[in-house]
Amino acid sequence: MSQYFSDASFKFLRGLARHNDKTWFAEHKQQYEDHVRQPFLRLITDLQPDLSQVSEHFQADPRTVGGSLFRIYRDSRFSSDKTPYKTWQGARLFHERRKQVPAPSYYIHLAPGESFVGAGIWHPEPDVQRRLRQFIFDNPGSWKAAAHAPATRRRYEFETSEKLVRSPRGFPADFEFIDDLKHRNWVLWRSLDDATMTGPRLRQTLAKDLAALGPFVDYLCAALDLEF
Numbered sequence: 001m002s003q004y005f006s007d008a009s010f011k012f013l014r015g016l017a018r019h020n021d022k023t024w025f026a027e028h029k030q031q032y033e034d035h036v037r038q039p040f041l042r043l044i045t046d047l048q049p050d051l052s053q054v055s056e057h058f059q060a061d062p063r064t065v066g067g068s069l070f071r072i073y074r075d076s077r078f079s080s081d082k083t084p085y086k087t088w089q090g091a092r093l094f095h096e097r098r099k100q101v102p103a104p105s106y107y108i109h110l111a112p113g114e115s116f117v118g119a120g121i122w123h124p125e126p127d128v129q130r131r132l133r134q135f136i137f138d139n140p141g142s143w144k145a146a147a148h149a150p151a152t153r154r155r156y157e158f159e160t161s162e163k164l165v166r167s168p169r170g171f172p173a174d175f176e177f178i179d180d181l182k183h184r185n186w187v188l189w190r191s192l193d194d195a196t197m198t199g200p201r202l203r204q205t206l207a208k209d210l211a212a213l214g215p216f217v218d219y220l221c222a223a224l225d226l227e228f
Contacts, residue, residue, distance in 0.1 A: 002046065003200050004039040010112040010194060012036055013087055020083040032072065036089050040110065043203065044068045044091055050207035051093055051106070054214045057227045058106065060093045068092055087111065093210075095226060102128045104186075104220040106210060115197045117206060118159070118189025119213040121220055128224070133168055133181045135223035140176055146219035147180070147188065155212060159187035188216055 012031045015024070025032070041062045048060040061067035068091045076082045088111035095103035104121040124132070136143045146152075164182040167173055171181055180186075196205060214228075221228040 002042075002203060003198065004043045004202055005110065005198050006035060007198060008035040009039065009110065009198070013089070013110070014112050016085055017087040020085055020087065022084055025085055036110070037069070037072070040069055040089055040091060041067075043108075043206075044093075046203050047093070047206060047210070050203070051210055054210050055217070055228050057096050057221075058093055058217075059096060060091075068094065088114070095221070097226060101226065102224060103226055104217050104224075106213065106217070107189075108206065110197060113194060115192040115194065116189050117192055117209045118156075118187050119210075119217050120159070120185065120187030120189075121224075122185050122187060124185075129184060132186060132220070132223050133171065136177060136180060137171055137175060139219075139222075142219060143177060143180070146215045148177075149215075152188070152212065152216070156188040156190050158183065159185050159189055161185075186220060188213060 008031065012028060012035050015028065016032075041064070044060045044067070045062040048062075051058050051060045059068070062069075070086070070090045070092065072085055072089060074081075074084060074086055076084065088109060090107060090109045093106035093108075095105065097103055098105070102121065102124050104119065106119045107117070107122075109116045109118075121128070121132070158180075160183070162184040164184070166182075167178050168181050171178060175181070190209070192205075196202060218228040
């Protein structure tokens with residue numbers, strides 16, 4: 001068992017939310033390294049063996065450039081929000097073919113009071129959305145097992161912030177999972193409280209989530225002709 005994050009991790013992120021400017025960040029950068037970035041990279045490293053037991057085609061990559069950890073720096077060029085930093089830290093455990101084709105991923109999010117773990121495909125292009133909807137329609141039994149098993153739905157919920165108001169064109173309104181076809185993102189997730197994030201069993205907890213979300217990710221991979 002190993003502890004990765006601590007109260008100091010959340011203290012830094014709360015401070016960054018209050019003082020989201022380059023001067024403050026430069027003065028506190030060592031705290032970011034010691035309490036957020038380096039512990040997260042260590043967690044990613046330690047999760048790789050757990051992830052490989054679920055799928056050999058997904059990677060928890062601790063490289064500092066091009067790896068699983070997202071940069072803390074925001075790209076504000078096309079945003080009305082010009083703050084320079086994200087007030088959270090996230091990591092994507094990705095499919096080995098992610099750069100060639102659209103692919104689902106696992107995701108871990110660290111933020112005070114708002115940490116979570118999830119998996120799925122986020123903001124796919126319209127043609128990928130159509131493929132996923134058609135695959136669900138053509139394979140409803142395995143979709144039910146992958147996304148609606150009682151144990152899965154007790155633990156995880158669908159991300160529903162961007163759903164179609166009406167059913168997508170071309171699908172019968174009485175289809176058992178017509179509501180699922182309205183999704184624009186197909187993601188299952190659950191919250192993680194601060195005590196879990198700072199506790200000594202975080203890796204073991206996340207390893208269970210990677211395994212539990214495996215059938216859902218496997219289904220999305222099948223829909224997109226990806227190995228799992």
